[in-house]
Each structure stands twice: as structure tokens, then as C-alpha cells.
Amino acid sequence: MPTVDISGWTCPTPLRDQPRVVMGHGGGGALSAELVQQIFVPAFGGEVLAQLGDSAAVSLGGARLAFSTDSFVVRPLFFPGGSIGDLAVNGTVNDLAMSGARAAYLSCGFILEEGVEMPVVAGVADAMGAAARTAGVEVATGDTKVVEAGHGDGVYINTAGIGLIPPGVDLRPQRVVPGDVVIISGDIGVHGVAIMSVREGLEFGVEIESDCAALGGLVETMLAVTPDLHVLRDPTRGGLAAALCEIATASCTGVVIQERAIPVPPAVANACAILGLDPMYVANEGKLVAFVPREHADAVLAAMRSHPLGAGAAVIGEAVETHPGMVVARTPLGGTRVVDLPLGEQLPRIC
Amino acid sequence: MKYIDEFQDPELARRLLDDIHAMATRPWALMEVCGGQTHTIIRHGIDQLLPEKVELIHGPGCPVCVTPLEVIDKALEIAARPDVIFCSFGDMLRVPGTDRDLFRVRSEGGDVRVVYSPLDALKTAQQNPDREVVFFGIGFETTAPPNAMTVYQARKLGIRNFSLLVSHVRVPPAIEAIMTSPSCRVQAFLAAGHVCSVMGTAEYPALAERFQVPIVVTGFEPLDILEGIRRTVGQLERGEHTVDNAYPRAVRAEGNPAAQAMLADVFEVTDRSWRGIGTIPASGWRLSERYREYDAEHRFSVENITTREPAACRSGEVLQGLLKPHECEAFGTTCTPRTPLGATMVSSEGACAAYYLYRRLGTTPTPQEASPVA
Numbered sequence: 001m002p003t004v005d006i007s008g009w010t011c012p013t014p015l016r017d018q019p020r021v022v023m024g025h026g027g028g029g030a031l032s033a034e035l036v037q038q039i040f041v042p043a044f045g046g047e048v049l050a051q052l053g054d055s056a057a058v059s060l061g062g063a064r065l066a067f068s069t070d071s072f073v074v075r076p077l078f079f080p081g082g083s084i085g086d087l088a089v090n091g092t093v094n095d096l097a098m099s100g101a102r103a104a105y106l107s108c109g110f111i112l113e114e115g116v117e118m119p120v121v122a123g124v125a126d127a128m129g130a131a132a133r134t135a136g137v138e139v140a141t142g143d144t145k146v147v148e149a150g151h152g153d154g155v156y157i158n159t160a161g162i163g164l165i166p167p168g169v170d171l172r173p174q175r176v177v178p179g180d181v182v183i184i185s186g187d188i189g190v191h192g193v194a195i196m197s198v199r200e201g202l203e204f205g206v207e208i209e210s211d212c213a214a215l216g217g218l219v220e221t222m223l224a225v226t227p228d229l230h231v232l233r234d235p236t237r238g239g240l241a242a243a244l245c246e247i248a249t250a251s252c253t254g255v256v257i258q259e260r261a262i263p264v265p266p267a268v269a270n271a272c273a274i275l276g277l278d279p280m281y282v283a284n285e286g287k288l289v290a291f292v293p294r295e296h297a298d299a300v301l302a303a304m305r306s307h308p309l310g311a312g313a314a315v316i317g318e319a320v321e322t323h324p325g326m327v328v329a330r331t332p333l334g335g336t337r338v339v340d341l342p343l344g345e346q347l348p349r350i351c
Numbered sequence: 352m353k354y355i356d357e358f359q360d361p362e363l364a365r366r367l368l369d370d371i372h373a374m375a376t377r378p379w380a381l382m383e384v385c386g387g388q389t390h391t392i393i394r395h396g397i398d399q400l401l402p403e404k405v406e407l408i409h410g411p412g413c414p415v416c417v418t419p420l421e422v423i424d425k426a427l428e429i430a431a432r433p434d435v436i437f438c439s440f441g442d443m444l445r446v447p448g449t450d451r452d453l454f455r456v457r458s459e460g461g462d463v464r465v466v467y468s469p470l471d472a473l474k475t476a477q478q479n480p481d482r483e484v485v486f487f488g489i490g491f492e493t494t495a496p497p498n499a500m501t502v503y504q505a506r507k508l509g510i511r512n513f514s515l516l517v518s519h520v521r522v523p524p525a526i527e528a529i530m531t532s533p534s535c536r537v538q539a540f541l542a543a544g545h546v547c548s549v550m551g552t553a554e555y556p557a558l559a560e561r562f563q564v565p566i567v568v569t570g571f572e573p574l575d576i577l578e579g580i581r582r583t584v585g586q587l588e589r590g591e592h593t594v595d596n597a598y599p600r601a602v603r604a605e606g607n608p609a610a611q612a613m614l615a616d617v618f619e620v621t622d623r624s625w626r627g628i629g630t631i632p633a634s635g636w637r638l639s640e641r642y643r644e645y646d647a648e649h650r651f652s653v654e655n656i657t658t659r660e661p662a663a664c665r666s667g668e669v670l671q672g673l674l675k676p677h678e679c680e681a682f683g684t685t686c687t688p689r690t691p692l693g694a695t696m697v698s699s700e701g702a703c704a705a706y707y708l709y710r711r712l713g714t715t716p717t718p719q720e721a722s723p724v725a
Contacts, residue, residue, distance in 0.1 A: 020458040030689055200467060260361075275467070333364045333573055335396010340708050343445075343688050 028237025028283075029342035052250075053172065054095040054233065057165060064167075066101035068092055069160035077124060077155055079198050081191075081209030085127030087285060088157040090214045093135045094234040097219040098288065100171050100227075101163030103135060108142040108159050113152035124155055135214035137161065168227040173250035173291075175230040180319040181297035182255065183290045185218060185304055186312035187211070188240050189268040192282035196271065208267045213286030218309045222290065225303045230291045234284070238342050241280040243289050244327045245341040248319075255327040257317035257339065280329075281342050291319060358572030359395075367577040368400055371584055375404040379587050380536045381580065382529070382672055384522055385491075385543035386413030386701065387571050393705035395573045405584060408536065408672030409702035411525055411628060412543055414490035415442045416670065416693075416701045419624040421658035422489075422518040423448040429485055429516060429651045430456045430463050436479060438472035439487040441465045447691065449658055469501035469515075476505070476513035485647045488515045493545040495519045495636060496610035499617035502638065502645045516647040517637055520623050522546050523554040524634035530562040534673055539587055541569040541579045544598035551606025555594040563592045570598040617642050628670060666693035669702050676706035683707060 024031040041049060048056045055068030070091045077084045093103040108128065112121060132139050190211040197208055215234060222229060231251070235243035240262070248255045264279045272279045286309060292300045297315065304310030327339040383389060389409045392398050398407050411417050427448045430437035437453070444453040444465065457463040462482075466472050469486050476484035488498040498515060505513045522543060529535055542555060547568045555566045565586035569579030579597045586593065596602055614636070623635025638646045648654050665681075668674035676682055676695070686692040688704055695701035 020455065022454040022458045024454065202467065331395045332359055332361050333395050333397065333400060334361070335399045337394055337396055338708060340688075 024343060026237075027342065028242050031343060032237075033341070051172070054098045055101070057099055057172075064165040066096045066099035066163050066165050067160070068095035068099075069158065070095060071156065071158045073153060073156050074195065075153055076198055077120065079210060080194050080207055082212035082285075083124060083127045084155060084157060085124040086131045086210075086212045088159045089128050089131035089135060089137065089139075090212055090285060091236070092159040092161040093137055093214045093216055094236075094285075094288075096161050096163040097214075097216045098171065098232045098234055099163075099165055100169035100219060100223060100229075100232070101165045102216050102220065103137040103161045103163040103214075105138055105140040105163075106132065106159050106161045108139050108157065110142070110144045111152060111156040111158075112144065112146045113154050114146055114149040116154045120154065124157070128157075131214065135216060137163075137214075137216075166223065166227065169223060169229075171229060171232050173231045173247045176247060176251035176253050176291045176319050177230070177293075178253055178319050178321040179294050180230055180253075180291040181294055181315055182244070182257065182317040182319065183292055183297065183301055183304065184240065184262065184314055184316050185215075185288045185290075185310045186286075186314075187263045187265045187268070188235070188284055188287060189264060189272065189279035189282035191285040192239065193268045193271045195283075196275075202271070202275075206267050208271070211284060211286035213309055215286065215288055215309060218288065218304065218307045221303050221307045221310070222300050225299045226293075226296045228293055228296065229300070230293065232288050232290050234288050236283050236285060239279070239281040239283055240289060241278070241327070241339050242341055244339060247289075247291065248327050249325045249341075251319070252324045254320040254323040254325070255317060256320050257327065257329045259329045260332045261314055261316045263312050263314050280339060294318075358570075358574040360574065363574055364577055367574065367581055371405060371577070371581050372402045374581070374584050374588055375402045376588060378404045378406065379538055379584060380406045380408055380672070381539045381541060381583055382408040382410045382537040383541040383569070383576070383579075384410040384412040384526070385541075385546070385571075386416065387545070388541060388543065388569065388576060389413070389702050390705050391571055391573060391576055393708070397573060397576055401580065405580065407580075409669070409676075409705075410529070410540075410672065411625060411670040412491065412522070413695070413701050414494065414520070415446055416666070416695050417520060417625045417628070418443075418446070418489050418518050419626050419658075420448060421624075421656055422516070423452075424658050425648060425653040425656050426487055426516055427451060427453065427456055428653050428656060429647055430461045431459070432483075432651070433460075434483050435651075436462045436464060436475055436482050436484045437487070438464050438466045438469075438475060438484060440467075440489075443487055443489065469498050470504070473501050473505055473510065473513055476510050477508075480512060482512065483650075484513050485651075486513070486515050489518045491520055491522055491543065491546050492549045492614075493543075495618065496549055496607070496613050499613045502617050502642050503613060505645060506642065514645050514647040514650045515638065517618075518623070519618065519636040520625060521620075521634050521636070523558060524631050525625065525628070526558055526566075528628060528631045528634070529671060530558070530564070532671065534671070537564070537672060539565040539583045540567070541576070541583060542566050542594075544568055544570040544575070544602055547596075547598070547602045547606065549607050549610045551611075552594050552596060552602070552604050553606075559592050559594050565592050566594045568594070568596045568598050568602050570601065626666075626670075628667065666695040666701075666703065669695050676703040679703070 025035045055066045058065050072084050072088045074084050096103045194208045194210040233243040244255050268279050304313035329337050329339050453463050472486035559566045565583050567579045567583045582595050582597050618636035619639040620633050621637045622632050624630045665679050695703040
């Protein structure tokens, strides 16, 4: 047995830059942020874009509008609890809701792949129509393009939306101050696990349905308690962790989360345990995280719990003066850990 | 929740911690061998809750971290071929080879797929008879049996367009290498429970006796880890050095004989290079002569790829417990998960990545790590 010689051992040079787009650039983490900040923001310029919110708050003809767009490339097109059509409506409706706006009008751009069966397109369109009616939003304009077979995944959808921001409502991370209470509207990780279970053919013992839902009504319920909410986020790609990290960074405050307070349903916890994933990084499609002034927290929480989409709402932490820009979780055992912005997509662990 | 909540109970954890605090009268250095255990320790802040006298040293048990760079380069070479579908567990896609990773190969047109089981790769081979399907078979005794079973099935079913790129490693020879290192500070081992669930505990008494170290087979939930530490510290304080099984719900002394038989049939023991440690005799497996036709290195003629690793990081010292991740001057500054200088910062099980993700309170995130995204 030779003795171990560490002096001759070294590691590879890192990959600092990707010369091509990789999947992680769409994962809602650090790679996505770099793509936006290094290419899109300099190319487009503009003060509004530089805010990098889920939706843009703009003034037009005396009205304050929320304006947002989102693209949907989910596989499979239909999954337990919803479809790409539901996501296409609710995703943009929710981005607008995070500005406090009730979505009024949506646009819908279809990119269809040659060969996709007509009943599939009809099914997606019907789902969109039903979701729009539920959300109280009208699909007012649209466009369709077809790409050659093999150049798409059946159906891609882009939606954009506008809505009015009520007077006195100013939701942005810069308003967060130490002492704000962090509230999540319900169970986390449900949508991501539902998609994984069908996409990868994984069986988790019970069927998990996506939490895909339009949050405009829940937000209105919260704003009825006080228009002075500080920031709202729907934690989609990158999950709760990414949403909290973005808020902490943009507000230059620290965030402390009590891990035991985060509602994680057993099916999600089990699936994540099997795959070596952290539920905090798994996507949601019908949840919001709110930073609420301490004096309004109890009333806002009670209002949320009175709404069907907030029945499982829970206080999970607070904004703090220490470690600005950083999210720290207190573990059930009493230790602490840093919650970081994910790099790209979470990868299942080997063992 | 059955089987998870019970092993994360804060009250029971507190009692175990109280026991450990009461027991420890002298400084002790314990090594947890497995990267999965490292992950649990850091994620739950267990190391912060132990007495200062009890130090945990993170061992070389992350399969991603110890896979040599030249094996990654072989994988990249094979995955880039147009006739190949390259299947891998997710973790390996982000590990940098000499000048790219599997994600980049995919962005350049390579057909690289994440699978959750090697049998998924075999199914892919059946569904794509005109393509070569390669599975990246890395890891310890835990992942080796299903990979062996897949090759066995491929031969049984007559599937010829499937092969395995093998870089399997064995824990006991690594323990021996660590203990014979002149700079070794390790006084006891938490053995990897999942490895022992396959191999049993027969290989460990000789090591415990030869090096006079307690070896406690330990599980992966917080209470498992604390119970393993409690028993280990107890042995150290009493001057004992036996093999103890603190993970009886998963580990029997004889292990899993069927899995061992499969390993013996499909693989043969070979010398293996470990990133961070070097070549350790008889520390790995390769496909046995009977199954050599399923060896991707042979099939794609990449045996001769050798890689000299440029000097960049100190993860060799980290893997051997000579350096804590945060003691490295590059930690959290030039070396982050976004820009890893070494594999220990790439894998979520790597000690450096675990420290970066969960223990970075003393450092400030770089702007690129902490930028908002639309």
C-alpha cells in the first residue's frame, strides 16, 4: 500500500463561461440571471426592464399598469392537475398578481409542431379558455406559427398580459425592511414533483396533482386587509429558495427561515428524499410568498387562510438586519444553513 | 412521515447531542466516509451542534468527487459521438472535464440523457437499436450492483448496442489508504450504511484491528448520524476499536449476498485512480473478461485517453480531511458552485459545495451568485 501523496494531485480548471445555451440557462437560477443581465438588459436598455420584476409596473395615460410575458415549454402537455394551457394562463395572471394587479387581458402566441394531433391543440385551447374564465381574464389577441416536425415539442405557448395596479399598492423587493414577516400561501414543491412523476415515469406511491392556480383572488383578499404589503413572489422555477434569494438580494436585507415551519406535503418530501432534491428548490405554480409588515402579519395570514388558495398559509420566517442579501434557514435540529440561489436546474443525486 | 420524520425528531436529537456532550472528554477526529452523510451533517447543521472536542472530517465518499478527470474526459469523448446516446445520473452532467462538461456536449448536439436507473438506459438501447447507448457507471458499492445487473440483463437479452463506462470504487481500500497516510488525523470512521447494506461488515474488523480505530456503520438521517457519532465517541472514550452496526434497519452483517454474487460475476477488482488521493491498489471494479464486450472504453477505443490535471485547487486535502473547505483561500471567492475549481465544489454531495450552500455565513456572495432573475 503506497502512502497517499496529495502534493501531486490537482483538480480541473473550471468552466467559467458556456459558449452555447445550456438547459441551466432556463432553470431560473444563477445561469438564467447571467443570461438576462449580460445579454438582454444591455441589449434592450430601459429603466423598467432593469427592475427585473416578475412583471413590469408602467404608467400609461394616467393609469398604472402591470405588464408581463411568459413562455411555456412544459413536457408532457397534460399532467395530473393541469396542462400547458392552464399554466399559460395562470403563469402570466400570477406574474401580474405579484404586482398587485388583477389581470385584464392576455395575448396568446402558439408555436405548433407539424404533425401534432388536432385534438391535442383543441384540448390545450379548451384548457386555456377554462382557466381564463376562472381567472376572470380575457384572451384578447393571439398568433399562431407552425414549425417543421422535429423542431418543437408539440405545443409551445407564449402569453403576455396587462392589468391595473390599484391605487396605494406598491409591491417590490426594495420595500422590504427588517422585521417584515415572511408568509407562504401553502404546500411547496407540488407542481415540480407532479411534473417529474409523469415526465420521468417515477412512481411515488400516490398521484401528486399540480397546484396550478390563478392567484389574483388571493392577492385581492390580502390587499383588502392592507394595501401596504411589501413584496409578493410566485415561486415558480427555482422554487421558494430562488424567490427568497432574489428578494433578499434586491432588498439588501437578510432573511431567516424556520425550516420546520415550511409546509412540505409528505408526498413531496418522499419524492425529494428519493431523488436527493431539496423541496425548497422545486417549482410551484399556485403559491405565493409574501413579505408583510409585522403589524399586519396576523390579519393578512388570517385573510389568506380564509381563501381556498391560502388555506395552508404559514408564517415561515422574517427579514432581518444581519447577513444582508443572504437567506439563512434554521434547521429543525437547531443548526443553520445558507439557502442559495440555485445554479441551474436541480439534478438528482447519484446516491 | 413514516421513515423520515422519525429520524429527524428534534427532541430525540437533543437527547443524543446531550449524551455526546456528556461523553466527550478529549478532542476526537471522526471521518464520515460517505458524501450523503456529509450532506446531511451540513444541511442540518449537525457539526455546529457537536461539542468542540468532536471534529468531523469529511471523507472521500462522494462518487462524483472521486471520479478521475480522465474518466470524465472519456465520457465526454464518447457522448459527443453522433451515433451515441449517453445516459448518466444527473450529478455527473455538471462535472467539468478538461475543457467542457456533459451539459456543454449536449448543447453542441450530443444526445446526453439523465436517467434515474441504469435499467432505463437499457430500455433506451432496446428502443433505439440503430444507436449505441452508453451508461456512465460510477460510484461505490451502492451503485455497482444495479449497474452489474444491467450488463447481465443486456447479455441475457442479447442487447448488443448497450455498454457501460465504468469507474466504480470500493470503500475499504480507501480507508486503508487514508490510515496509512503520514498526515492522517482520523481516529474513527462512520462507515457508509448504504455501502454496508450491499457488502455487509466483513471487510471492516481487520481494518479496525490493524489501525486501532472504531468503525461504526451509520445511516443517513440526522438521528442516524448522531447515533453513529454517539457510539463512536463512546468507543474512543473507552479505548475500544470494534466494528459496530448503528444502522441495523438496513444493514446485516452478511450484507446482500445476491448483490455480491452479481458483482462477482460481472465485475473484477482492479486498481483505481481516485481524484484527490491517487491510485489505490484493488480499490475499484471493472467489467470482467466475460463481459468485456460491454465495456464502453474498449468499444469506443478511449482506453488511451490520459489527462494531466492542471494545478488549481486543494480538494485533495479536503477529501483526506487535512483541510476544511472554508479554510481554503479560494473557498467562496474564486471557487463557488458556479465556478468550481474542483469536483468537491461541483457535486451537491461534495464537502466544499455542502459548506458553500449551507455554511457560508462568514462570507459574502459574489454578485454573480446573488443576482436576481426576471
